[in-house]
Amino acid sequence: MERSGLSVELVGLSRYYKDVAALSSLDLKAEAGELVVLLGPSGCGKTTALRALAGLERLDEGTVSIGGRDVTGLAPSKRNIGMVFQSYSLFPNMTARANVEFGLRVRKMSSAQRAERSSEMLELVGLKAQADRFPHQLSGGQQQRVALARALAIKPEVLLLDEPLSALDAKVRSLLREEIRRIQLELGITTFFVTHDQEEALALADRIAVMNGGRLEQFGSPLEVYSHPATEFVAEFVGSVNRVQGVVGETGKVLVDELGVVEYHTAGNSGYSRGDAVEVLVRPEAIGLAQDPTGGCSIVGQSFLGASVKVKVATTRGSILTCELSPLEASQLDFGGAVSLYMKGPALLLSRRTGISSASAVEAQSAMS
Amino acid sequence: MSTVLSPTSDQGTGGNGVVVASSGSSRRRPRRGRWHNSIGTVPFLVYLALFLGVPAISVIVTAFVNGSGHPTLSNFNEAVHGVYLQSFVASLKLSFGAAIISTVVGLLAALAVCSSSNRILRAIVTAGSGVFANTGGVPLAFSFVATVGNFGLITKLLSDAGFNPYNHGFSLYSVLGLTIVYQYFLIPLMILIMIPPIDALRKEWVDASSSLGATRTQFWRWVGIPLLLPPILAAFIVLFTDSFAAYATAEALTSGTIPLVPIQLGSLISGNVLAGQTNLGDALGAGMIFIVVVAGGLYIYVQRKASRWLR
The missing domain is CATH 2.40.50.100 (RNA polymerase II/Efflux pump adaptor protein, barrel-sandwich hybrid domain)
Structure with a gap:
C-alpha cells in the first residue's frame, strides 16, 4: 500500500453563527502522515473545524491548504478527502461492498477495478466475508469499519474521522481505535480525528489540538499536553x-x-x-x-x-x-x-x-x- | 497488507444480522407478554371487523346472488358492460391522472419544504395541508365553480383578457376538471405523507456522498430516490384509492353527468335509476374492492422489490 499523506494547514479559520463564534482564528498545521486529534468538549468547534476542512462548512475567514495547495474554495467532492462520520453514515440501500464502491463508481472506474479495490479495502478492515450484507445486518462496529473502508477506497489525501467510535461500546471502541491507528500508520495518511474523549486522544494522537470556545488552547504531543498543559482548561480537560x-x-x-x-x-x-x-x-x-x-x-x-x-x-x-x-x-x-x-x-x-x-x-x- | 481485523471481533454488539443466533432467543419476549402488549389494538380491530370486514364480505356475497337470492354472475356481467364499464374506465383514468399529478407536484413541494430552513413556511404548509387534505364535497365543488366555473371569477378575468378557457375545450365539469379539483386535497395529502420520509434522509448521507466525490444528482440517483421510492409508491396508492373512491365532490360538481363508479354505485343504492338493483350495486362495490386490493398487492410487491435492503 502506497503512502499517501500530505501536510494540511489551517490558517485563521473563523466561522460565526449569528454572533456566536463556532471557530475563532484557528491556526493548525499537520505534517504529512501525522494523526492529529481535535479534542474538546461539546460545542468547542472541533467538528466545525473538521467539516470546514472537508469543505462541508462555509468559512467566514481563513484558508485551508492540503499539500501546499489552497483548497478553500473547492467543493467537498473536489478535495479528495475521505470522511467517517459519528453516526453510521452508510447508505442503507447498498450492501457493504456497494458502499465501499460508491466513491469508485463516482470516479467511473470499471466494475472489475471496483470489485478488486473494494475487496482489498474490506479485507483491510476484516469484513470481506460480510461484503454482501446490508448495513442493518451489521453491528455498529462493523458498520464503522465499512465506513472506514469506503473512505479509504478512494485513496484520499487526507482522512477525517468525526467521533467515529462514540456510538460503540467500550470493548469494540478500544479494539477499533487500535485498528484505526494501525491502518493509519500502514497507509501513512494524514488524519484528523475528532473526539471529546481524552483517553482516546492520548492513546491515538501524534499530536493533540485541545479546543475550547472555538479557539485552540494547546497543540502538542500527548505527553506535552498531559504533563505541561498550557492553560487551566487543558489541565482540567485532559486528565x-x-x-x-x-x-x-x-x-x-x-x-x-x-x-x-x-x-x-x-x-x-x-x-x-x-x-x-x-x-x-x-x-x-x-x-x-x-x-x-x-x-x-x-x-x-x-x-x-x-x-x-x-x-x-x-x-x-x-x-x-x-x-x-x-x-x-x-x-x-x-x-x-x-x-x-x-x-x-x-x-x-x-x-x-x-x-x-x-x-x-x-x-x-x-x-x- | 500485513494484518487484518478479525471478522468476528466485534460481533454480538447490537447488529441485527450477525447476532441472530445469540440474541434472537434471549430477546424473545414471553408469548403472554406479547399478547398483553397487543390488547390496546382490540377495539380498533373489532371496529374494523364490524364496519369494514362484515360489509365487504356482505357486498361480495350479495354480488353473486340475484334479487331472489339465487346464485348468479349476471350482476358482474352487467357491471362490466355498457355504462358501468365506461364508469370503471372513467374512474381509473381520473384516479391515475389525478394521482400521478399530485404525486409529482406534492413530492416536489415536500422536498422544497424539507430543504427550506424557514420554519414558519414549514409550519404554514404543514398546517394548511392538514386542513386542505380533509376538504371536499359540496364546499370544495362550490369554491371551484365560483372561481373557474362557466361564470367564475377567474374565468371572467381570463375572458376579459381575451382568453376564455371554455372556448378552448376546457370544462370544469369533465374528467379533466375533476382531476384539477381533486388536486386541492390530493397534493396536500401527498405533502403530509412525504414529509416524514424526506426528513428521515440523513444529512450524513449527503455529506458522505459529497466527500466521496458525488454530485447532488448522483446522490439522488443512487441514494435519495431509491430510499424514497417505497414511500412514494405507498403515497401513490393512497392517492389513487382516495380519488378512486371520492364521491361527494364529483357528485356535487357534475351531478352524475360523468359516469364514475362511486356515482353509479350511489345511484343504484339509493334506487334513483331503477329499484331493486342493489345486487348490481354490490357487484360494482365488489369491483371497487377488487381494484383497491390489486393496487395494494401491487404496492406490496413493488415495495418489497424496491426496499430489499430492509429485509
Whole structure:
C-alpha cells in the first residue's frame, strides 16, 4: 500500500453563527502522515473545524491548504478527502461492498477495478466475508469499519474521522481505535480525528489540538499536553487535577499547606514572584500517601479502577484531595488509619489567586520561611 | 497488507444480522407478554371487523346472488358492460391522472419544504395541508365553480383578457376538471405523507456522498430516490384509492353527468335509476374492492422489490 499523506494547514479559520463564534482564528498545521486529534468538549468547534476542512462548512475567514495547495474554495467532492462520520453514515440501500464502491463508481472506474479495490479495502478492515450484507445486518462496529473502508477506497489525501467510535461500546471502541491507528500508520495518511474523549486522544494522537470556545488552547504531543498543559482548561480537560492553595516561595517552589513545599516547572509558569498567592494544580497520581499516625489526614473514600485506585483524602485543612495509587500501593494502606500526603512529582500548573489579602500572603510567606 | 481485523471481533454488539443466533432467543419476549402488549389494538380491530370486514364480505356475497337470492354472475356481467364499464374506465383514468399529478407536484413541494430552513413556511404548509387534505364535497365543488366555473371569477378575468378557457375545450365539469379539483386535497395529502420520509434522509448521507466525490444528482440517483421510492409508491396508492373512491365532490360538481363508479354505485343504492338493483350495486362495490386490493398487492410487491435492503 502506497503512502499517501500530505501536510494540511489551517490558517485563521473563523466561522460565526449569528454572533456566536463556532471557530475563532484557528491556526493548525499537520505534517504529512501525522494523526492529529481535535479534542474538546461539546460545542468547542472541533467538528466545525473538521467539516470546514472537508469543505462541508462555509468559512467566514481563513484558508485551508492540503499539500501546499489552497483548497478553500473547492467543493467537498473536489478535495479528495475521505470522511467517517459519528453516526453510521452508510447508505442503507447498498450492501457493504456497494458502499465501499460508491466513491469508485463516482470516479467511473470499471466494475472489475471496483470489485478488486473494494475487496482489498474490506479485507483491510476484516469484513470481506460480510461484503454482501446490508448495513442493518451489521453491528455498529462493523458498520464503522465499512465506513472506514469506503473512505479509504478512494485513496484520499487526507482522512477525517468525526467521533467515529462514540456510538460503540467500550470493548469494540478500544479494539477499533487500535485498528484505526494501525491502518493509519500502514497507509501513512494524514488524519484528523475528532473526539471529546481524552483517553482516546492520548492513546491515538501524534499530536493533540485541545479546543475550547472555538479557539485552540494547546497543540502538542500527548505527553506535552498531559504533563505541561498550557492553560487551566487543558489541565482540567485532559486528565484530572486537585486544586490547592499556596504561596510562591523561592524559584520553582511553592508552599502548600496540605502538601508542604511543592516544586513546579518555571517554564510554563512564568510571571510569579515570591509571596504571590496562587492556586496549585496537582495531578492525582503526583500525590503519594503514607501511613502516618501523626499525619492528620484520613481516607474518606476509594474507588477501584482496575489498573489504579482512586483514593479521596480529607486533609487537616478540611479540603478533600484525590490521589491515584497503584493497586499494590493501595493494598499496603490501612484505610482506617491516619495518613500523610507527599508529592511524588512537580505541580502541574500555577494559577494566580485573586481577592486574597496581602496580610494572608505575608502570613503564609513567613510560615514558609 | 500485513494484518487484518478479525471478522468476528466485534460481533454480538447490537447488529441485527450477525447476532441472530445469540440474541434472537434471549430477546424473545414471553408469548403472554406479547399478547398483553397487543390488547390496546382490540377495539380498533373489532371496529374494523364490524364496519369494514362484515360489509365487504356482505357486498361480495350479495354480488353473486340475484334479487331472489339465487346464485348468479349476471350482476358482474352487467357491471362490466355498457355504462358501468365506461364508469370503471372513467374512474381509473381520473384516479391515475389525478394521482400521478399530485404525486409529482406534492413530492416536489415536500422536498422544497424539507430543504427550506424557514420554519414558519414549514409550519404554514404543514398546517394548511392538514386542513386542505380533509376538504371536499359540496364546499370544495362550490369554491371551484365560483372561481373557474362557466361564470367564475377567474374565468371572467381570463375572458376579459381575451382568453376564455371554455372556448378552448376546457370544462370544469369533465374528467379533466375533476382531476384539477381533486388536486386541492390530493397534493396536500401527498405533502403530509412525504414529509416524514424526506426528513428521515440523513444529512450524513449527503455529506458522505459529497466527500466521496458525488454530485447532488448522483446522490439522488443512487441514494435519495431509491430510499424514497417505497414511500412514494405507498403515497401513490393512497392517492389513487382516495380519488378512486371520492364521491361527494364529483357528485356535487357534475351531478352524475360523468359516469364514475362511486356515482353509479350511489345511484343504484339509493334506487334513483331503477329499484331493486342493489345486487348490481354490490357487484360494482365488489369491483371497487377488487381494484383497491390489486393496487395494494401491487404496492406490496413493488415495495418489497424496491426496499430489499430492509429485509
